[in-house]
Amino acid sequence: MMAEQSMGNRPGISIHINKRHYFAPKAQMTGAEIKSLAAIPTANMLYRDERGPGPDTAILDERSVELKPGDHFYDLPIGVVGTEGDNDVPLSSLPEIRARVSEELAMQIQEVMDDYPGTMITVTPDGQVQMVVPDMRAGPGWDPTVVPVLITVPSDCPRSTPQGFDALVSPAPGRGTPGGVSSVTRDGRQWARFCWQVPGWDPSRHRLWHYVKHVRRRFWEENQ
Amino acid sequence: MSDVIEIFTQEMFSTLRSHLLGNPKGQEEAAALIAGIVETKRQLRLLVREVVPIPDEYLLHKSSVGLQIHPDFLSRQLKECRLSGSAFMLAHSHPFGGRHVQFSGVDDAGEETLFPKILSLNEGLPTGSIVMSPKSLSARVWLPSENRPRPVDEVRVLGQTIERFNGTNGGRLPEYLVEPPDQGLYSRHVLAIGAEGQRMIRRTRVGIAGVGGVGSSIFTQLIHLGIRDIVLADPDFIDESNLARMVGTAKSDIDAPKVEVLRKLGLRFDSQLAVDTVKGPVESNQARAKLRDVDVVFCCVDSLPNRAFVNRFGCQYYIPVIDVGCDIQMSEKACRRVRAIGGRVMVLMPDGPCLHRYGMATDGLLTDEQDAQRYQLVSGKREEVPSMVCHIGVVASLAVCEFVNLVTGMASRALRSSGVYRMYDGISGTVRECRGANDSDCIVCGAQRGLGDSSDNRVSGR
Numbered sequence: 001m002m003a004e005q006s007m008g009n010r011p012g013i014s015i016h017i018n019k020r021h022y023f024a025p026k027a028q029m030t031g032a033e034i035k036s037l038a039a040i041p042t043a044n045m046l047y048r049d050e051r052g053p054g055p056d057t058a059i060l061d062e063r064s065v066e067l068k069p070g071d072h073f074y075d076l077p078i079g080v081v082g083t084e085g086d087n088d089v090p091l092s093s094l095p096e097i098r099a100r101v102s103e104e105l106a107m108q109i110q111e112v113m114d115d116y117p118g119t120m121i122t123v124t125p126d127g128q129v130q131m132v133v134p135d136m137r138a139g140p141g142w143d144p145t146v147v148p149v150l151i152t153v154p155s156d157c158p159r160s161t162p163q164g165f166d167a168l169v170s171p172a173p174g175r176g177t178p179g180g181v182s183s184v185t186r187d188g189r190q191w192a193r194f195c196w197q198v199p200g201w202d203p204s205r206h207r208l209w210h211y212v213k214h215v216r217r218r219f220w221e222e223n224q
Numbered sequence: 225m226s227d228v229i230e231i232f233t234q235e236m237f238s239t240l241r242s243h244l245l246g247n248p249k250g251q252e253e254a255a256a257l258i259a260g261i262v263e264t265k266r267q268l269r270l271l272v273r274e275v276v277p278i279p280d281e282y283l284l285h286k287s288s289v290g291l292q293i294h295p296d297f298l299s300r301q302l303k304e305c306r307l308s309g310s311a312f313m314l315a316h317s318h319p320f321g322g323r324h325v326q327f328s329g330v331d332d333a334g335e336e337t338l339f340p341k342i343l344s345l346n347e348g349l350p351t352g353s354i355v356m357s358p359k360s361l362s363a364r365v366w367l368p369s370e371n372r373p374r375p376v377d378e379v380r381v382l383g384q385t386i387e388r389f390n391g392t393n394g395g396r397l398p399e400y401l402v403e404p405p406d407q408g409l410y411s412r413h414v415l416a417i418g419a420e421g422q423r424m425i426r427r428t429r430v431g432i433a434g435v436g437g438v439g440s441s442i443f444t445q446l447i448h449l450g451i452r453d454i455v456l457a458d459p460d461f462i463d464e465s466n467l468a469r470m471v472g473t474a475k476s477d478i479d480a481p482k483v484e485v486l487r488k489l490g491l492r493f494d495s496q497l498a499v500d501t502v503k504g505p506v507e508s509n510q511a512r513a514k515l516r517d518v519d520v521v522f523c524c525v526d527s528l529p530n531r532a533f534v535n536r537f538g539c540q541y542y543i544p545v546i547d548v549g550c551d552i553q554m555s556e557k558a559c560r561r562v563r564a565i566g567g568r569v570m571v572l573m574p575d576g577p578c579l580h581r582y583g584m585a586t587d588g589l590l591t592d593e594q595d596a597q598r599y600q601l602v603s604g605k606r607e608e609v610p611s612m613v614c615h616i617g618v619v620a621s622l623a624v625c626e627f628v629n630l631v632t633g634m635a636s637r638a639l640r641s642s643g644v645y646r647m648y649d650g651i652s653g654t655v656r657e658c659r660g661a662n663d664s665d666c667i668v669c670g671a672q673r674g675l676g677d678s679s680d681n682r683v684s685g686r
C-alpha cells in the first residue's frame with residue numbers, strides 16, 4: 001500500500017513531472033492520467049526517471065503505474081529533422097515540383113521531363129527555379145560533347161523567357177568561342193554562360209519546352 | 225559573448241561523416257553526439273567524445289527529406305549525458321545539400337519543440353545540433369541563458385592538421401575574425417605558408433608548460449612566428465645557471481620569476497602580445513584553469529609525472545600536446561665523458577598514443593622519478609643535470625616545426641596519431657623518426673578523453 005501524504009487540503013502522492021512538483025490524486029495512475037496532470041501533449045512519450053545507470057522506463061498511455069513519493073517523470077517529443085523547405089534539394093518527382101512552383105510552371109516542366117528524363121528542379125530562397133537538363137547533346141564542336149545544362153527559369157514563365165543557361169563545357173580544341181558565351185565561376189569551377197534566347201519569344205505560343213528545344217538546336221547550328 | 229567551438233578528433237569526425245553521408249539510397253541519417261564541456265571567459269568548447277548513430281529501429285520515419293526519431297533513443301542518450309555531465313547534440317544529414325548547407329524550417333521547428341526540453345532535463349548544459357551535406361556543415365547551440373539557438377563559431381577537427389571550419393557554412397573561417405597578416409613583418413612566412421597559414425598561426429592560442437631552456441627557446445620562436453596569445457606556466461625563479469640556457473635573459477633577471485621575464489621579453493617584441501602567466505606548477509588549479517582553452521600545449525617540464533599529467537590534460541581537453549625533452553647523459557666512470565646527447569619531440573593527439581603507450585611513462589619509470597623528487601624535497605638538494613643551449617635550440621626548433629605543420633599543414637610528413645616521434649642525436653647530429661606505439665588504447669587516458677570539465681558536472685543518480 002502506498003503511503004499517502006497529506007498537505008493541508010490537498011492529499012496525494014508527491015511526485016515531480018518535468019521538475020515541477022505535483023500531487024498525484026491516487027496511488028495508481030495510467031500514463032495518460034499522469035500526462036494530463038501536467039498538461040503534457042498526448043503525442044509525447046512519458047518516462048519515469050529511474051535511479052542509477054539503467055535506462056529510464058517508458059510509460060505508455062494505457063499502462064498503469066504504482067506511484068511512489070518522490071517519483072520523477074518527464075516527457076519527450078518525437079525528434080523531427082528534415083529538408084522539406086530546404087532549398088538545396090533537387091526535386092525530380094512531379095508531386096514534389098507541384099508543391100513548390102505554380103501549376104502553370106509545373107506543367108511546362110512536365111513537358112520538358114517527358115522529353116528529357118532525369119531533369120531536376122531546385123528552388124532557390126528567392127523563389128527562383130533552376131532546372132538541370134541532363135545529357136544535352138552539345139556536339140563535336142564542344143568538350144565534352146554531352147553535358148548537363150543549368151537553366152534559370154523565371155517563376156512567371158512563359159510571360160518571361162529564360163535569360164540563358166550555364167554548362168560545364170568549353171569549345172573543342174581549335175574552335176573559337178561563339179557569340180553570346182562568356183565564362184563564370186560557380187562552386188569554384190569555370191562554367192560557360194550562354195546568353196542564347198529564343199528569337200521572337202511569344203508567351204501565347206512559347207513554353208519552357210521551346211526554350212530547351214532552342215538550346216539543342218543552337219548547339220547543333222554551332223557545330224555546322 | 226564568448227565564442228562557441230565544437231571539437232572533434234579525426235576518428236570521431238570520420239565516424240560521424242561516414243554514417244551521416246553513407247546511406248546508399250540517399251536517405252537522411254542522424255546521430256547523437258555526447259560531448260564534454262569546457263567553459264571559460266573566452267570560449268565555450270564542446271568536445272565530441274562519442275558518436276552514437278541512430279539505428280533504423282529508432283527511426284519512425286526515414287527518407288531523403290526527413291527523419292523522425294523515437295523518444296526512447298533520445299531518453300537513453302540523455303540519461304548517459306546526465307550521468308556523465310555531458311552535453312547532448314543531435315547531428316543529421318541533408319544528403320542533397322550544397323556547399324552552404326543550412327538548417328531547414330523543419331529542423332527549426334523540431335528543435336524548438338525538443339531542445340528546450342533537453343536543456344531542462346540535462347541540467348541546463350548546452351545542447352547543440354549539426355547538419356551536414358557532402359560539401360559543408362552548419363552547427364548551432366542552445367544555451368540556457370538564451371531562448372534561441374546561436375551559431376557555432378568554429379568546428380575543429382584534430383587530424384593530421386588542425387582543420388578549422390566556419391560553423392555556419394562549413395567553409396573557411398570568416399576573414400573578419402582575424403586581422404590581415406602584417407605583410408611586411410611576415411612576408412617571408414606568407415611566401416612559404418600563404419596568408420591563410422599565417423592567419424592560422426596568428427589565431428592559435430598556445431600554452432607552454434615549463435619555461436626553462438627548451439620552453440624559453442620555443443617561446444621566442446613562437447613570438448617571431450606570429451603567435452599573439454600565449455599562456456606560460458612555471459613555478460621557478462631565474463638563477464645564475466639558467467642564464468646560460470634561457471634565451472633572451474640577462475643578469476638583471478636573476479631571482480625574477482621565469483614567466484615574468486619571458487612576458488617582458490615578448491612585450492618588447494610586440495606590445496600587443498597577450499601573455500598570460502602562471503607562477504605555479506602546471507598541475508596547479510590556476511595553470512589548469514588558464515590552459516583549458518589553449519589550442520596547442522608545448523610540454524617542456526622537467527619531470528616525468530608532470531609530462532604524464534600534461535598528456536592526460538591534453539586528452540581531457542582535446543588539446544594537442546607537443547612533448548619536448550632534451551638531455552645529456554654522462555658515463556658513470558670516474559673520468560666522466562659524454563655518453564649520449566639526445567632530444568625528443570612527440571606530438572600527442574587526444575586520440576593518439578600517449579606517453580604510457582609509447583613506453584615512456586610506465587608505472588616503474590613514474591615511481592622511480594617520484595622517489596627521486598621526494599628525495600630532493602627531503603634533502604633540499606636539487607640535482608643538476610648537464611644541459612647546453614645549443615642542443616636545446618635544435619630540439620626546440622624541431623618542436624616549433626611540428627607546431628607549424630600541425631597548424632598550417634605545411635609539411636607532408638607528420639607525426640600525429642601515427643605512433644611516430646622524432647629523436648635528435650647530438651653526437652651524430654642527426655634527427656631520425658622512431659616508431660614507438662601501435663595503438664592508442666590506454667585505459668588511463670581513454671577514461672579522461674574529451675571529458676573537459678564534465679567530470680565536475682557528473683551527477684550520482686538523478
